[in-house]
Amino acid sequence: MHEIFELILSQLFMATHKSSKITVALLLILVLNSFSSFAQIDTEEVIDQSFNPTEMIMHHISDSHGWHFFGEGEDSFTLPLPVILWTDKGLTGFMSSEFHHDVEGEYVVESNGQNFVNYHEKIYVLNEGEEALEFDEETHAALNANRPFDISVTKNVASMLVSVLLMFVLFIGLARHYKKSKAAPKGFKNILETLVIFVRDEIARPQIGEKKFMKFMPFLLTVFFFIWISNLMGLLPGAANVTGNISITIALGLFTLALILVNGNKDYWQHVFWMPGIPTFVKPILAVVEILGVFIKPIALMIRLFANITAGHIIILSLIGLIFILETAGVAFISVPFALFITVLELLVAFLQAFIFTMLSALFIGMAVQEHEHH
């Protein structure tokens, strides 16, 4: 145990580089997972009470129906959120509280003549006449149920809506200021204005170019502030892990891809499909590489954001989890300062990732709309 603990710490010291941070996160998950499997073997009769760090971490970084703040089981304080499902029989919905905090697929909710269960935060609709979920633990497939199209307002959606609301309040408030006076705003609004100008002058203008950057400013500003605010919100206790969710980052990456595909000019496509100025036999090979590149760019964007934010959360949760794994309050003297350090680092990462995502989006868009000098 001690050796592994030391290994974690030494790895943490090395965790200054981005990629090594992700490595550490994965390593921690592996290590903690092995702890939990030991625990399961050793104490099979108390398996329900034993602390499972993987489950804890996954619970914290995954999406869920219902916004859990604290407490366990029936006593927990959870904000119920609407479950909205599109099934074979049409649209149906109910509040997540109707599952009574059950995530093991045991509590059946009836709605619209169908039976629903929540198994590990995934909603299943039971086949006609079935009363309980049967689950194959080996293949992880439901035997008598299938998944409806789930458009519930989950924890992530709710958190996203809070971010959106916050952005409306902040930036429409900023816009209102200019109706009253032409002068520069004071205080917090001045900070917001500085950030807007930062996005314009440090991201959009140099990457896209003087002529065309104004067209992409709304997208870049929205994405920058959405990611940053979501990142910061994710650091709050009990908050959702919005930008550390792959579905969210896929959507963000697709927006960048869509802008590149829609706005790419003739020059850009020529450079993709039939690169000028190179021997003809190389052109098809390069075309394959370039076409792959068109899609790899946004994929890299979405993986970078997802991995960085999730990794940060995993490290913090793992450090706190150590206290419960080792069952010694003394570990807190090491874990808590470390977790605090990582949290402060995450504040920086929150800004950095928003900046990098916006910066690279602007760069890729800039490449697609650039006017090449013909030689």
Add this chain to the structure above:
Amino acid sequence: MELITPEYGLFVWQVVVLIILIFLLTKFAWKPVMKAVGEREDSINDALASAEKAKEEMANLKADNEKMLQQARAERDEMLKEAQEMKKSIIAEATEDANEKAERILEKAQTTIQSEKKIALAEIKSQVAELSVQIAESVVKKQLDDKKEQMNLVDKMLEDVKLN
């Protein structure tokens, strides 16, 4: 695996929310903000440019003033010089004129004197002739008595005439 499996519902939410967010923020926040910031920057740049221009104009004005002052000074100097010259020439002319006039007056006086002298001489001559006649008359009156006396008188008279 669960971590990297996309959830379609969440994806749809994100796409819809982001589209609405971009649309609404563009309309109500980004456009007014960018416009106001741009306008402010333009006005600052304009103000700076016009200040620079004003400064330049001020410098030009100053230079013009200096030039005009210099010109005025030069003009004044020239005028003074001209006046000086004029004064000199006037004085010189006047002096010359006066000299000329004086000369002419003198000349005139001379000629007058000459003519007066001639007239006087002629008068004297005529008076002398008259006197001679009178003397001769008286001599003639006396001579009739004494021959010796007669000669004395003539001599004496001639002597007088010679003296004259």
